[in-house]
Amino acid sequence: MVEFLQFTLSGIVFGMVYAAIALSLVLIWRGTRLLNFAQGGMAMLTTYVAIEVIYKTHSYWAGFVVALVAGLVLGAICELTVVRPTTGKPELNAVIVTIGLLILIEGLAGILFGGQYRSFPAAFSITGIKVGGTPIGVSPFDVFVAAAVLVTTLALAVVFRYTSAGLRMRAAAFNPTIARLSGIRVARVLTVGWALAGLLGALAGVLVSPSTFLYPNSMDTIFVFGFTAAVIGGLDSPVGAVVGGLLLGVALSYAGGYLGSNVTVLFALGILVAVLMVRPDGLFAGARMRRV
Amino acid sequence: MRTLPRRLGVAIIVGAIVAFLSLKLNPFRDYQIAEIAVEVTAVAGLTVLTGLSGQISLGNGAFMAVGAYTTALLLLHLNWPFYLVLVIAAAATAVIGAVVGIAAARLHGPYLAGATLMLGVALPAIAYVYPATFGGDQGLNVVFTTPAFLGVNFPPTRWLAWVAALVALITLVLLANLDRSRIGRNWRAVRDDEVAAALDGINVAAARIRAFVVSATSAGLAGALLAIVTGTVAPGAFTITLSIALLTAAVIGGLGSLPGALWGSLVIVLVPTYVTDVSTSHGLSSTVGSNIPIAAYGVVLILVMLLFPHGIQGGLLRLISAFTGPNEKSRIRRSAPTPHVTPSADQATASQHEKEGTS
Numbered sequence: 001m002v003e004f005l006q007f008t009l010s011g012i013v014f015g016m017v018y019a020a021i022a023l024s025l026v027l028i029w030r031g032t033r034l035l036n037f038a039q040g041g042m043a044m045l046t047t048y049v050a051i052e053v054i055y056k057t058h059s060y061w062a063g064f065v066v067a068l069v070a071g072l073v074l075g076a077i078c079e080l081t082v083v084r085p086t087t088g089k090p091e092l093n094a095v096i097v098t099i100g101l102l103i104l105i106e107g108l109a110g111i112l113f114g115g116q117y118r119s120f121p122a123a124f125s126i127t128g129i130k131v132g133g134t135p136i137g138v139s140p141f142d143v144f145v146a147a148a149v150l151v152t153t154l155a156l157a158v159v160f161r162y163t164s165a166g167l168r169m170r171a172a173a174f175n176p177t178i179a180r181l182s183g184i185r186v187a188r189v190l191t192v193g194w195a196l197a198g199l200l201g202a203l204a205g206v207l208v209s210p211s212t213f214l215y216p217n218s219m220d221t222i223f224v225f226g227f228t229a230a231v232i233g234g235l236d237s238p239v240g241a242v243v244g245g246l247l248l249g250v251a252l253s254y255a256g257g258y259l260g261s262n263v264t265v266l267f268a269l270g271i272l273v274a275v276l277m278v279r280p281d282g283l284f285a286g287a288r289m290r291r292v
Numbered sequence: 293m294r295t296l297p298r299r300l301g302v303a304i305i306v307g308a309i310v311a312f313l314s315l316k317l318n319p320f321r322d323y324q325i326a327e328i329a330v331e332v333t334a335v336a337g338l339t340v341l342t343g344l345s346g347q348i349s350l351g352n353g354a355f356m357a358v359g360a361y362t363t364a365l366l367l368l369h370l371n372w373p374f375y376l377v378l379v380i381a382a383a384a385t386a387v388i389g390a391v392v393g394i395a396a397a398r399l400h401g402p403y404l405a406g407a408t409l410m411l412g413v414a415l416p417a418i419a420y421v422y423p424a425t426f427g428g429d430q431g432l433n434v435v436f437t438t439p440a441f442l443g444v445n446f447p448p449t450r451w452l453a454w455v456a457a458l459v460a461l462i463t464l465v466l467l468a469n470l471d472r473s474r475i476g477r478n479w480r481a482v483r484d485d486e487v488a489a490a491l492d493g494i495n496v497a498a499a500r501i502r503a504f505v506v507s508a509t510s511a512g513l514a515g516a517l518l519a520i521v522t523g524t525v526a527p528g529a530f531t532i533t534l535s536i537a538l539l540t541a542a543v544i545g546g547l548g549s550l551p552g553a554l555w556g557s558l559v560i561v562l563v564p565t566y567v568t569d570v571s572t573s574h575g576l577s578s579t580v581g582s583n584i585p586i587a588a589y590g591v592v593l594i595l596v597m598l599l600f601p602h603g604i605q606g607g608l609l610r611l612i613s614a615f616t617g618p619n620e621k622s623r624i625r626r627s628a629p630t631p632h633v634t635p636s637a638d639q640a641t642a643s644q645h646e647k648e649g650t651s
Contacts, residue, residue, distance in 0.1 A: 035402050037536075082594055089601040092348070096543045097597045099536055104590025110583030216583075224413055224532065231406030262420040269414035273395060276407055280398045 006137025007257040008250055013142040015249020016149040020204035021226025022233065022241035023153060024197035029235045030173040031193035033091070037098040038078065040223025041105035042198055043205030046070040047214055048113050050206055051120055060123050067202045075198020079191045109216040120209035145207045152203055153242060156196065160238075169193060225252070228268055232275050234282025243283065247271070299468050303461045310457045314450050322449040324561060326521045329456035330514050331557035333463050335541045336550055337510025340467055342539070343548020344476060345503030346483030347396065348405045351412030353535035355508040357527070358385045358415070359515025364432040364525040365425075374436065374520070378459065381516040382509050389508020393501035412535040416527040431526025434519045456517045463510055468550055470506065479503055511538075544596050546605030555604040559596070564589050 021039060028036045050067035054060055082101055086094040124144050128135040160166035171179040172189040180186050204226070205219060212218055229248045233240025248268065255267035279285060314322050338352050362381040366372050372380075392411065396404055419426035426432065438451040470476050478499045481489040490496050519525045537560050545556025567585040600607035 029402065035405060082598070085598050089597075090547070092342070092543050092547060093597045093601055096540055097594050099540055100590045100593030100597065102590070103593065104587050107583045107585075107587025107590055110586060111580050114579050115583070220532070224409065227406055228410055231403055235402050262417060265410075265414040265417045266421070269410045272407055272410050276399055276403060277395070280400070281403060 002134050002136075003257070006135070007253045009136055009138045010142070011250035011253025012246060013138060013145050013249070014208075014253065015229075015246035016146045017204050017208045017222065017245075018226045018229040018249050019242045019245025020149045020152070020200050020207070021223060022230035022245045023156070023238060024200035024204070025227060025230045026233075026235055026238055026241045027193050027197040027200070029230075031169070031190050032079075032083065032094075034083070034094045034098070035227075036197065037095065037223075038101040038105060039197065039201050039226070040219035041102040041109075042071065042074050042078065043201035043222075044214070044216065044219040045105050045109055046074060046198075046202035047120065047205035047209050047219075048109055050202075051118060051214060052113075054121060060121055064123070064206055067206050068199050071198040071200070071202025071205075072195045073198070075194040075196070075201075076191050078198070079194035083194070084187070084190075106216045113216075115216060117213040117215050120206075120214050122210040126210065141210065148203065148207060152200065153238075156200075157238070165192075225268065228272055231282060232272060234279075234284040237282065237284035240282055240284030295472060296469065299465050303465050307457065307461050311454065314453045314457075319447050319449045322447065322453040323521070324565070325453040326449065326456040326517070328557050328561050329453070329460040330517045330521060331538075331541065331561055332554050333456075333460045333517060334511045334514035334538050335545070335557050336460075336464055336467050336553040337507040337514070338538050339542040339545070339548055339550065339553045339556075340471065340479075340510070341503050341507035342542060344471065344483060345479040345500055347500060347503060348401070348539070349408040349504075349507065350405050350532070350535050350539060351392075351408035351410070351415070352507065352511045352538050353530045353532070354412045354415035355385050355389060355511035356515035356518060356534065357419075357525075357530040358388050358508075359512030360519040360525045360530070361419070361426060361432070361515075362512070363516040363519040364434050367434055367436070367519075368432060374455070378513065378516050382512050385512025385515070386505050386509045389505045389512075390501060392508065393504025396504060397497045397500045409532065409535070412530075412532050416530040419527040427526070429527065431524050431528075434523050434525060436520040436523070452521050456521060459513055459517055463513055464550055464553075467506070467510070471550070475499075475502065540593060544593065544603055546603030546607075549603070549605040552603050552605035555608075559592065559604070560589075563592055 021043070024039055025036060028034060028039075046067045049070045050063035052063075053066045054063035057063070078101060082097050083094060086097050122141040124140040126139045126141045128137060128139050129143075130136070158166075160170060168179070168184045169189050169192065171182065172184055172186045173193075176186045179189075204222065208222055209218065212222070225248060226245070229244035230241050231244070232248060233242070233244030248271065251271055252264045252268060256264045259267070275283060310325060314325055334352060334356055338349060341352075342348050359381040362384045363377050366377045366380060367374075392408075396407060399407055419431070420428055423429075436452070438446055438448045442451065478489070478494050479502075481492065481494055482496050482499045486496050489499075518529065522529065541556030541560045542553060543556070544559050545554065546552030564585045567588045568581075572581055596604065602610075
């Protein structure tokens with residue numbers, strides 16, 4: 001029973017990280033109808049920036065803030081330089097461009113920072129919290145991870161729902177042509193969407209790296225699970241991204257805990273297939289229209 | 293009926309060029325020829341799936357793993373002749389491809405991409421779960437001997453290059469025939485408009501599943517070749533990087549085009565090797581030197597996609613049409629992956645919204 005609680009709680013913590021990556025993919029998908037394969041690589045690069053700042057300033061929080069800002073800037077730069085020129089070309093071209101971007105970023109990280117594994121500091125203690133003498137499977141830092149993603153998600157939700165900037169972004173995602181006719185600068189909105197996605201990715205990178213180490217490919221697995229979470233939830237639904245992330249995190253935690261770490265990816269495939277067989281467009285897909 | 297002899301002719305000429313190259317060049321080049329042949333076989337199957345039937349797959353590396361492990365197990369335990377092993381490996385992957393195709397028939401776009409990506413990640417993990425059968429992390433060794441009639445001095449890599457190139461050419465000829473057959477036309481109809489295809493009496497689900505079977509079989513053959521070329525089959529060879537490289541090669545070469553599959557394979561095999569040669573000859577430090585090819589490869593992918601929207605083959609055809617007149621342009625359009633070339637980004641995204649009903 002204690003074991004079950006431990007697996008559940010640690011699953012929720014990892015699930016929040018997957019949710020952050022999934023959310024960033026959903027943001028980009030809603031705006032540009034594009035899967036950003038470079039999302040994990042971008043997060044890895046901003047985490048390297050954070051670690052360099054932490055070494056220089058001896059302040060975790062300086063690195064944390066710089067990483068988030070770097071994520072914003074990197075997202076915007078990527079959109080403006082390589083993604084925008086793909087508009088109007090075949091859909092898959094943009095996907096291959098983001099794959100090229102991922103490879104380029106991983107190569108650059110190798111050149112700039114080397115390929116060795118680096119440990120990344122945590123903001124708070126990583127020894128497990130004990131309740132009445134029994135460890136419950138999460139540390140104070142894990143609580144911070146979950147809280148940070150939750151707060152960021154809620155802040156984004158508030159921005160999207162209650163501010164005029166959020167309204168413009170939703171309009172641009174819903175129908176770019178009408179949004180443009182209504183005076184919204186759709187191109188700028190897309191850049192902002194990529195910047196926000198970059199920020200979410202950077203957050204995920206900083207939060208997950210204390211438990212995975214940091215190296216040029218360190219975010220690949222996290223990206224795959226984040227993508228899976230987004231697909232489970234439905235790529236058009238921010239709520240779906242969070243639910244998908246939590247669902248996947250908890251399920252993988254049980255699979256890893258009870259069945260062994262070798263079967264986790266098989267388990268993830270099983271969940272994904274099961275969900276897609278019932279809901280081919282994810283759990284939170286809207287009504288499907290088809291143009292005849 | 294005239295096309296079959298013509299394609300066989302092209303295949304024989306290409307085969308002769310490969311044989312000539314392999315006799316003239318050193319064993320390392322032979323190995324590269326074999327590598328390219330493996331790549332082409334897999335990429336050609338994927339370009340048919342994604343370019344002709346319109347289904348994306350980020351998991352064809354998993355089918356290669358199935359073909360490779362089947363080959364390794366048959367050679368290891370039963371020691372059957374290779375051509376027989378090749379047939380069994382193809383059949384085994386075809387069955388797996390059918391299962392995946394049935395599951396994938398309802399999925400579209402990113403959902404299909406996500407499902408196949410996870411397949412590519414998960415399937416090779418079975419090797420870790422059953423280490424007694426599949427050798428775990430170490431994998432299985434594959435012994436492939438050069439036939440005696442070639443003599444003792446015949447380089448083994450040359451024989452590997454010949455076998456791999458032959459299988460690749462046969463696969464390409466068969467795929468080219470499928471492409472121009474009724475099956476290929478049905479794929480294009482399904483790709484361009486599912487509803488219209490269904491109204492024309494095409495069984496959409498069957499066409500899509502058929503494409504997956506063909507694609508998986510090609511990947512299985514490529515996996516069988518990879519097993520004998522590298523001499524070992526381990527899960528580390530079938531990472532998600534492999535699956536992504538296959539899709540990249542298909543798109544870079546020109547999606548839906550079989551010559552494009554060759555160009556794309558040449559790019560992904562030769563560009564990293566070439567840049568490594570250049571950077572080591574300039575005496576760069578190992579950290580920088582080993583990462584520059586990676587970064588340069590990324591830049592090449594981005595540039596090709598931005599400069600040649602229809603891949604290298606599309607660029608070549610445009611170049612040819614510049615000399616021969618507008619007649620050839622129709623071929624560019626026919627090989628283009630997306631039929632609706634919209635003038636502005638807004639309209640493109642807007643029409644997608646209509647199609648997929650976003651809210």
